[in-house]
Amino acid sequence: MSGDREIVTGRKKASAFVPGHVTAFFSVHRREDPLKTGSRGAGITLSKGVTVGVEPAGETRISLDGEGTEVRPVERVLDAMGVTARVRIDAELPIGAGFGVSGAAALGTALAANRAAECEYTENELIRTAHAGEVEAGTGLGDVVAQARGGVPIRLEPGAPEHGVLDGIAETAPVEYASFGDLSTSDVISGGTDRLSKAGEEALSALRERPTLPQMLALGREFARDADLLVPEVATTIEDVNEAGGEAAMAMLGRTVVALGSGLTDAGYDATACQIYPGCATLLEDAADR
């Protein structure tokens, strides 16, 4: 990109890592206040994620995997914080395929911009800003709060800190995923969601009865069917994993299958291996001195 010389020097760079997040099932809860708007549901955060570098500059420019682009939730976060910056987003995960890359970009931007521009917001304030940016941009409802917690988050109540309530399944495991392309989150979550939300609420009740990883994936499979979100290649893959003795579910919302252990490889698929992410979204230590 040209224009590097315009950057205001003498201010800090900072960067943050935010884990990917795959939702197994969810229900939609819209309120007037974006901080109270969100989803209930459950999912898995991944050791693969998104790294966001922020350097304050006279004018905001955003790159995603090296290409200049617009990322609405990121722009909303910067606007809310009163920061203009060069933002570099590097995603280890497919975009638009149900991995929460937009939420990760928003949260990573908030964390890194806060440090780089010395805004002195607290973690909860930054999560709130990123959640509101994502909700207002229409790109997601529950990824940001899940990514801020890490592990296997259960969204008990929708919304950002002060409103939302989280718990988690107390487990960790290796996981695999295979992705067959994108689905538009905003098309689904801006449309009629009554049927989807009913299925999501039922799945959440059942998970609270038995909060385990295999149960979450089984409920995710039921949810995808009941909410009529299954796409053919995903349905076939999930069946193949099940037949090979594994546990898998569709990532909401993407043409993506996530499986425990080596479930996809065992069923003969070309899959990417990672882990359930044991931590939470975080600033990167070395960034202070770059």
Add this chain to the structure above:
Amino acid sequence: MSGDREIVTGRKKASAFVPGHVTAFFSVHRREDPLKTGSRGAGITLSKGVTVGVEPAGETRISLDGEGTEVRPVERVLDAMGVTARVRIDAELPIGAGFGVSGAAALGTALAANRAAECEYTENELIRTAHAGEVEAGTGLGDVVAQARGGVPIRLEPGAPEHGVLDGIAETAPVEYASFGDLSTSDVISGGTDRLSKAGEEALSALRERPTLPQMLALGREFARDADLLVPEVATTIEDVNEAGGEAAMAMLGRTVVALGSGLTDAGYDATACQIYPGCATLLEDAADR
């Protein structure tokens, strides 16, 4: 230790890592319900911490750094979960010196026992169990919830999940500590705490005005003086770090000084270096297969 042959075989081992936690200031809030009892305040979690391995067995036996011992909060956690087990606690930090080792042992036991004995509790339930065990044993009030969050936790409201409310300072940094011995937590928190709590509440208000790491340590220094908890070697060390241009505070409750960056080394002290822990208490991945 003898008696290894009595262990019930065929059940899983599991282990968990819990970061150390150094409190800079706090106020005491006692209620009848241990889940509502706790402290407000702020502190730093450390990349050095406590690893707890749990293997279900016919009879509970606990070792701490290789020596058989009693650890009351750990026993309470196991009792509450209905688990008897061999528990192996390995602390990378000094014991009784303000690093939250007892809280870490309680939380690590809860996480690992849940996995090893397949109890299927959620994370919040396990944090509640560990918090209650620590409060009932009189060994701490706020370490468990802080260690479950990681980073630089601010305890806004006392108590375990469903009651307590946390935020965090959105920063990370290298830190150092030097320890000159122990102080009894139970002696301080079971005595008159009005003066201490008043100072702690004032510090928390001031931190919320300006939530930064240097501010937290400065408020910790004021708190230690106002609450009359400073011990001579700690006071001298903190002054020396300040004179060398660094930021340090006393660990509550221990004869321990914690400093940002290389503050203690710069002031000529023999210190241990670590990092602010970016994650939260977590199961260790490889433990499932040991």
